[in-house]
Each structure stands twice: as structure tokens, then as C-alpha cells.
Amino acid sequence: xxxxxxxxxxxxxxxxxxxxxxxxxxxxxxxxxxxxxxxxxxxxxxxxxxxxxxxxxxxxxxxxxxxxxxxxxxxxxxxxxxxxxxxxxxxxxxxxxxxxxxxxxxxxxxxxxxxxxxxxxxxxxxxxxxxxxxxxxxxxxxxxxxxxxxxxxxxxxxxxxxxxxxxxxxxxxxxxxxxxxxxxxxxxxxxxxxxxxxxxxxxxxxxxxxxxxxxxxxxxxxxxxxxxxxxxxxxxxxxxxxxxxxxxxxxxxxxxxxxxxxxxxxxxxxxxxxxxxxxxxxxxxxxxxxxxxxxxxxxxxxxxxxxxxxxxxxxxxxxxxxxxxxxxxxxxxxxxxxxxxxxxxxxxxxxxxxxxxxxxxxxxxxxxxxxxxxxxxxxxxxxxxxxxxxxxxxxxxxxxxxxxxxxxxxxxxxxxxxxxxxxxxxxxxxxxxxxxxxxxxxxxxxxxxxxxxxxxxxxxxxxxxxxxxxxxxxxxxxxxxxxxxxxxxxxxxxxxxx
Numbered sequence: 344x345x346x347x348x349x350x351x352x353x354x355x356x357x358x359x360x361x362x363x364x365x366x367x368x369x370x371x372x373x374x375x376x377x378x379x380x381x382x383x384x385x386x387x388x389x390x391x392x393x394x395x396x397x398x399x400x401x402x403x404x405x406x407x408x409x410x411x412x413x414x415x416x417x418x419x420x421x422x423x424x425x426x427x428x429x430x431x432x433x434x435x436x437x438x439x440x441x442x443x444x445x446x447x448x449x450x451x452x453x454x455x456x457x458x459x460x461x462x463x464x465x466x467x468x469x470x471x472x473x474x475x476x477x478x479x480x481x482x483x484x485x486x487x488x489x490x491x492x493x494x495x496x497x498x499x500x501x502x503x504x505x506x507x508x509x510x511x512x513x514x515x516x517x518x519x520x521x522x523x524x525x526x527x528x529x530x531x532x533x534x535x536x537x538x539x540x541x542x543x544x545x546x547x548x549x550x551x552x553x554x555x556x557x558x559x560x561x562x563x564x565x566x567x568x569x570x571x572x573x574x575x576x577x578x579x580x581x582x583x584x585x586x587x588x589x590x591x592x593x594x595x596x597x598x599x600x601x602x603x604x605x606x607x608x609x610x611x612x613x614x615x616x617x618x619x620x621x622x623x624x625x626x627x628x629x630x631x632x633x634x635x636x637x638x639x640x641x642x643x644x645x646x647x648x649x650x651x652x653x654x655x656x657x658x659x660x661x662x663x664x665x666x667x668x669x670x671x672x673x674x675x676x677x678x679x680x681x682x683x684x685x686x687x688x689x690x691x692x693x694x695x696x697x698x699x700x701x702x703x704x705x706x707x708x709x710x711x712x713x714x715x716x717x718x719x720x721x722x723x724x725x726x727x728x729x730x731x732x733x734x735x736x737x738x739x740x741x742x743x744x745x746x747x748x749x750x751x752x753x754x755x756x757x758x759x760x761x762x763x764x765x766x767x768x769x770x771x772x773x774x775x776x777x778x779x780x781x782x783x784x785x786x787x788x789x790x791x792x793x794x795x796x797x798x799x800x801x802x803x804x805x806x807x808x809x810x811x812x813x814x815x816x817x818x819x820x821x822x823x824x825x826x827x828x829x830x831x832x833x834x835x836x837x838x839x840x841x
Contacts, residue, residue, distance in 0.1 A: 452510075486506040551601065566596055625707060709734060776803045
């Protein structure tokens, strides 16, 4: 059983900002995604430290571990950004951990320098200096960064996921592959290596693994209004792999990780989605849809979110709310009864529908994606296997893969809950996180909190693992809440994967 403790004495404070003031028809906010968390020994003393990302206009915080398990707080530079994702890795090849921070959120004007990502070199003692010239100029509001040596030259390169263009939802920001020259200078090689990846969608998470067995990393990408996408290594390229079994799994994915689920020697993937505990019951034939178009020709995009009710596609939001962004709806439907009887075919004429950007969600379940490879052709297929029903009660916003039981089998520790939707949709708060035990045949089961001891009460945005005071632990970064920690029930040399 996990044992809670508090070595940080720190509470994250989200900045005040209301996305709905500019875009009242958004299905959820982007300014309240919660703090990113990443762990590693940054000062070379053999103890794990922690970086916690800051909200807009507040710098991130570095927690330097001291002997005995206490932490010294150190404020990072550059408060004028929203820290959406981060990675600690050796960028310049000098043997210490450098820091890459993804700038994201929606608080600033679109396509401005406030969305430029940042790279900080470490002097080996935990002092970080920003290297502006080391990164290409890009003003994408991003979501995640995942290091990997994708070109096989011995240094770590990066995949950086782009989330959205603020005030232009659901237009996606570009995603990038950044090649390292070995000294920590990065070049955008997306067009050269994987041009389709650049506009893959509203990316939220990604994971690397050698799915096709060629000893080169392949990339899984997930996001909002997306089905999971697999990019396989092919010589010096990453090529989008057709995955018919995944095409009908468009969802609101929030997390991804690599694991070995069924002990067959091949890496698999696990992806966290919105879950089934919401007002939306979707399918391939009756999806949740979003129509985006300048319906009243005022130069701004109007959004209409629809769901199927009794076989008809109808707007999710009421007449008064739609009128906040699309006032002509009141003239078209003078009474609430008129509006209540309207279907989507009535609301938007065929011409406007044809010219709209249309997004769909057909499945909100979280899945394990089992890797299968045809022995004759070498074709790789990802076979979706839903996580158990108990794991679908809340959004899975982060996934930490480790051997919780010390039995050599990969288990999952998740971060859940999501408070970004407003009162119209309600908060998703049925599970702040869970421990999901694996098995040798690829089946999973959720441990009840009474047995696991793991019960994050808030919005657990990201979960990281580290050793604190000589004991293995996990830390959950919670939005506008305490930074929480739990000891794991075994010693680092028995089942704990660094």
C-alpha cells in the first residue's frame, strides 16, 4: 500500500484567466491544464530532484533534494510563459541533465513569442541558463516533449507536440521533430523526416518504442479529436502507418506511455482518454461532432458542438449560450421551443456545413494498444484492448508505467480528474488517479483505493517517480492544489524502475 507524506510544503496556484470570455463555445478551457512535473538528479549529488512547471506569469519551481528527503525550493527564470510540458535530459552531451520546457496554454495572443519553447543548459550543479539560439523560432502553443535518439547518432533528439492556436479552436498548432547536433543545438527536421507529423492534429501526448523490431524508435501520437497515430521508422524517415483497427477510436486522448502488456517481448502502448463517465455516449455512427465556421461572416469562428439524441444530431448547448457567440440564432429561433426542436440540419445550412471544419469523437475509452507483427510481411498492427470498466470512470490525464508489485509485470499509476470544462458540462472528478495492475496475459484490474492507498483528491495533471530519502516514491502535480507524494511499498532494488 502507498503511504502519503509531504516533503514539499508547496501548493500550485493557477493564474486567473477565463477562456470563455473570448470563446464561449469551447468544450473546455486550455488555460487550466495543471502543472507539468519531471524528475531527475540535476545537481549531481545522487539524489532525485523535481521540476514543477508554472502557470502563465509565474515561473516554474525547482525542488532540490537534500539528505534525509527534504527539498530546497528554487524559482526558475522566465515567468512570462505557461509551462505545458517538460523534459530533463542531457542535451549538450556534458553528462548532466538539461531542461526543455514547452510553452502552451491560451492566455496570450496567438502565434506570438510567448509560445516559444525554452531550453536551459545545466552547469552540473542545478543552475540553469536559457539558450535562446539553441532552438528554432516557433510560436506554437504546445503540449508535450518526448526525447529520443530518432536519427541513431548517439544524442537525444526531440518530438514536441503542438496543441492549438489560441482563439482559433479547433485549429491545431504544428508539431515538430527537432534534431540535436550533439552540442544541444536543435534544428527542425519535421519536413525532412515526417512531413505528415507536422499537422497531425491537436496533440496532447506521445510515446516512443521500437514497434516494428528494426531497433529504431517508432512514435505513437495522440490528441483531441484524434485517433491514435503510429509513425514507423523507415530508413531515415518516420512514416504514418495505416492502422484500420484504430480509425474508429477518435477521442479526447490526454496521455500515452510505453509498456510490455502481455509479456510477448514486443513493446505495447497505453493511451488515456476521457473515459465513459460523461454525458456523451458516442459511437462510430453517432459521434460527438464540432462544427467550426464563420457562420455570421464577422471574421470570427463560431463553434457548434453536437450530439445524437434519439437518432437526431442536436446542439449540446442551449439557445442562450449559443447566442453568446452566434447572436443570429435568436432571430432564427425566436422561442426556446423552436430551438429545442431544431436538429443540426436545421441549424446550419448545407453550404455552411460543407465549408465547416468538422471534428468527431467516436470512442472515449482508454486502451492498451497491443503490438502485433505479421511474420511474413512484417506489417505492424496495433490491436486496441480497453482498460477495465473501473478505469473508465474518469479521464486519464497521465500514465506512469512501473512494476508496482515487484513481480516483473508492468503496472500503471494514473493521474485523473479534469476540472477544465465549465458548469454546462460539469467537472470530471470521479477518480483523481488509480493503480491498475497488469498480468502476464495482458489483462488489467484496478486496485481499490482501500488496498492501494492511492487517492489523489484533486486534479492530478501529471505523475512522476523518484527516490526520496532513499525510498521509492511518486509525486502528483495537482492543479491549484498541493504537490502530493506517496512512498511505494518496496525498496528501490526490488521492482522499482528508474
